[in-house]
Amino acid sequence: MPITAEGYVARQIAEHAYQNVHDLLRDAARQHPERPAFSCGPSSLSFAELERHSDAFARYLRHCAGLQAGERLALMLPNSLQYPIAAFGALKAGLVLVNTNPQYTAGELTHQLRDSGAVAILLLDRLLPLLRKVQGDSAVRQLLLTSVDDIEQPQYACDEPDATRFMQALRLGAEAPPLDAEPGLERLALLQYTGGTTGVSKGAMLTHHSLLANVIQTLELFMRPGLLDPATDVRIAPLPLYHIMAFATNCLSSVGMGLHTVVIRDGRNLDEIIGAMRRYPFSLLSGLNSLFVGLMNHPDFTSIDFSHLKWVTSGGGPLNLEVGRRWQALTGAPVLEGFGLTEASPVVCTNTRLTPYREGFVGAALVDTEVRILDEEGNPCAVDEPGELCLRGPQVMLGYWQRPEETAQVLDADGWLRTGDIALQDANGLLKIVDRKKDMILVSGFNVFPNEVEDAAMRHPGIRECLAIGVPDARKGEAVKLFVSLRDPALDAAAIIAHCREHLTGYKVPSQVEILDELPKSSVGKMLRRELRDRERQRSDAS
Structure with missing residues (x-):
């Protein structure tokens, strides 16, 4: 049984005197400063270097950019060394992070910036044209730009009058007055937006x-x-x-x-x-x-x-x-x-x-x-x-x-x-x-869970990936439809159904199988049943 809510976690927070997520980095840099913290591409940062850079970024945000604790900073970055520097720096400064997918469309970006009320954003310079399309519909007033290879080949000058290069921000921050980590465990640290699979994307506080x-x-x-x-x-x-x-x-x-x-x-x-x-x-x-x-x-x-x-x-x-x-x-x-x-x-x-x-x-x-x-x-x-x-x-x-x-x-x-x-x-x-x-399939009054169908199908060595959904059926209410991508191009739908019949009770066996070159996935590689359901619904409406 787990310890009560006033137990282990509370004792650890008190023992380490945590008041800000940045305190994790504070302790790591004290205990093993020269140990590598993050590597990306050809470059690495030790824990001491990560703390020094994040401290400079925190100073820049508060003293140079004039941002206040509680204001929202969007990070629109792929994996890079800039990301942990910016994240820990912003948290130390008391800002609220808004993690933002760099593959967002203009509409998705508009929704997240407007909903979060972000006043600043750090993004890849190649994404600037996309931001310019939506900036007028948001509260964003501070822009920070970086490039994929900024750590290896730092850029300091910026042609955009309302923007600052990330490496220049670190340089300016290092010269700014010291800044203590903003205390307050109950302060908002992150607005993490849900995927929006059940409606509009919402920011979890x-x-x-x-x-x-x-x-x-x-x-x-x-x-x-x-x-x-x-x-x-x-x-x-x-x-x-x-x-x-x-x-x-x-x-x-x-x-x-x-x-x-x-x-x-x-x-x-x-x-x-x-x-x-x-x-x-x-x-x-x-x-x-x-x-x-x-x-x-x-x-x-x-x-x-x-x-x-x-x-x-x-x-x-x-x-x-x-x-x-x-x-x-x-x-x-x-x-x-x-x-x-x-x-x-x-x-x-x-x-x-x-x-x-x-x-x-x-x-x-x-x-x-x-x-x-x-x-x-x-x-x-x-x-x-x-x-x-x-x-x-x-x-x-x-x-x-x-x-x-x-x-x-x-x-x-x-x-x-x-x-x-x-x-x-x-x-x-x-x-x-x-x-x-919401993914459960109801076949003749019986619950069928797609994961169980997929696990059975994947026992066939010729199947690469698969997804199961429910589709309307006049007799059974819903039927199971299986979408597959193949390792064995000779495999056909009949053979797949026969294989599933060996491992599943009758009402769980797919009635239909559709073979695709690739199954739909999110930007992080999560397979998307929702897209297949939407596709089937459109087919049904058109017929």
Whole structure:
């Protein structure tokens, strides 16, 4: 059972005198200043260098740019060394980060800038034309520009009259008066926007306390004897830091551990990831299902030295069991799945090599985290009975930014968060995420969970990836349709259905199979059932 909400996390915060997320970096720089903190491309930063640069950026923001604590700064960056410098600097200065996807369209960017009220933005210089299209519809008045290779080839001069180059900001900040970290655990630290799969994208309000709590919870699990040695371990981190999972684990928790993290500029560039794997004796890798599939199909994958690899962490989307099995067979290292969501800063539970493990389960809830599995009437479910996962803990968000009605739908007065995920809990407290509540398929009155269909389909060696959705059916109400991409081009729909029939009861077997060259994915590689459902709906409306 987890410790109560006033337990472990509260004691750790008091012991370390945490008042700001930047304090994680403060401690790391004191304890191991020369240890590498982040590497990206050809460059690296030690913890001492990262603290010095982030301090300069904090000074610039407050003393030179005139920004005030509580104002919002959007970061529209791919993975780079500039990202942790800017993030820790802005947090030290008391600003609120707004993680912004650099692949946003003009409409998506307009919504996020307007909704957050961001007054400043740090972005790649090549994205400036996009920003100019929408800037007039936002409150943005301060622009900071950087280039992908700014660390290696710094630029200081800027032709834009209302903008400053990032490296010039660091130079000016280093000359500005000293600045203490802005205190206040309950201050807002981050507006992390949800993916918008169930409506308009909403900003989850995460405080310094909730982010620090989640780092502390994660460290309690992973900094146990026999698991990690931060002095020598190296983590390869392909997922984009603007995504909540990567931000919390690969940025904040890595600093809290004192771990060397190699961030990949473009996580979709498998050649870049393979190159980093060859360059560093890596012991950890974080990713998600589609990344593992892509890497295993890369022609150079089998030439990588996996002798140092302890385990791989999977999150940000469900892990297909067959993908995990293939990975371990090829590398000798397990894929340990975890679960989280933006509204929980984000980690709720995860497996380690020392905790009880059960295939297909995502581990037990983190310390100080309470979970309930509830049925449609709000009653507790029995052991191994699926229902909606609800949770409470110090990592849970304050609510959605300026959306009290939406907040009330998911967060009650006692702090319980309704996740919208269907889960079950076994007798040992381990959790299994069955599926998203909205993804469930109702076939002749029976519940069918797409993940179960996909796991069965992926047992066929000729299938590369797959997604299952429900489609209208006059007789059954809904039927299962399976979309696949293939490793074996000779495989056809009939053979796939026959294979599924060997592993699934009748009503769960796909009625239809559609073969695609590629399945739709988000910018972080998460497969998108929503796009397939929308496509099927449009086909149905047109017929």
